[in-house]
Amino acid sequence: MDIGLHLPSAGPGVTSESIRTVATRAEELGFETLWFFDHLFTPSDLDSKYPYSRDGSYAVSPNDPFFDPLGLYGYLAGATSSIKMCSGVLIPAYRHPIVLAKTLATIENLAPGRVVLGVGTGWMREEFDAVGVGFDKRGARLDEYIQALRAIWSPEPSAFEGAFYSWPRGGFLPAPTTKIPIVVGGHSERALRRAARLGDGWAGVTGKGQGSGLDALAARIETLDGYLSGYGRSRDGFTISYQNVLWFSDDVNPKLPFTGPPEAIASAIERAQEIGVTMLDLVVFGPPDLIVETAERFMKEVKPLL
Secondary structure, three states, X not given: OEEEEEOOOEOOOOOHHHHHHXXXXXXXXXXXXXXXXXXXXXXXXXXXXXXXXXXXXXXXXXXOOEOOHHHHHHXXXXXXXOOEEEEOOEOHHHOOXXXXXXXXXXXXXXXXXXXXXXXXXXXXXXXXXXXXXXXXXXXXXXXXXXXXXXXXXOOOOEEEEOOOOEEEEEOOOOOOOOOOOEEEEOOOHXXXXXXXXXXXXXXXXXXXXXXXXXXXXXXXXXXXXXXXXHOOOOOOOOEEEEEEEOEEOOOOEOXXXXXXXXXXXXXXXXXXXXXXXXXXXXXXXXXXXXXXXXXXXXXXXXXXXX
């Protein structure tokens, strides 16, 4: 399992210095992956409901910085030397597929094998409206977008003709030096089917009514297995990433499995690996110093138990 740390790339007081500090220290400590979110802007009047909070509230304020993931991919490629860079998740529809594919292929050539692309349909209608992209067919658009990315990343000239995107035959070199994994996010049945049919992995998440914690995740993975089998696939070589909070405390909370004393956190990580998680995105809420302190404690007190 690749164990990663989420970067402080969005929220109150976030700066380029805080991102750099956490990223470079994470690599020094031996974390395998760095993670970051994607949003273009935060509307002052937000009507869309965030699907992963109990009341639909969204934690980022219009006054908070939110660093762009493509800029982070490029910066981290130079600021670090071996750690993988992962979006969890990026909303492709905000960018034309040729632009996104070209950017990521360029970065991957500069940092071979270190780019992991997590993608999702998106939930904030206001962002879609702002960039002039239809919201209602965003699932079908993402299906096509994944296929478009793979066409562009071919080492041979290619053309594409779809319902949302099309272009004449041409070359888009440089191609990635190795396959850029596309990890599909989302909790719905359609999202799981999309991951099973088109993805190189699934960004594990549960929605309302599906429970929380590792037992609920295991149930969704079992559902995913059924879809993979239906498409003649298995989980061999298939990525399952999982994001949750890392926090040291005296109490264990099954809904937040990576919180508690070191022994409980280590046990939960082993359980996550048993049910199929291959990449872990650990999120520490707080200022950069606290993130680094918690990451250092994790490597000192939890990692030796695994």
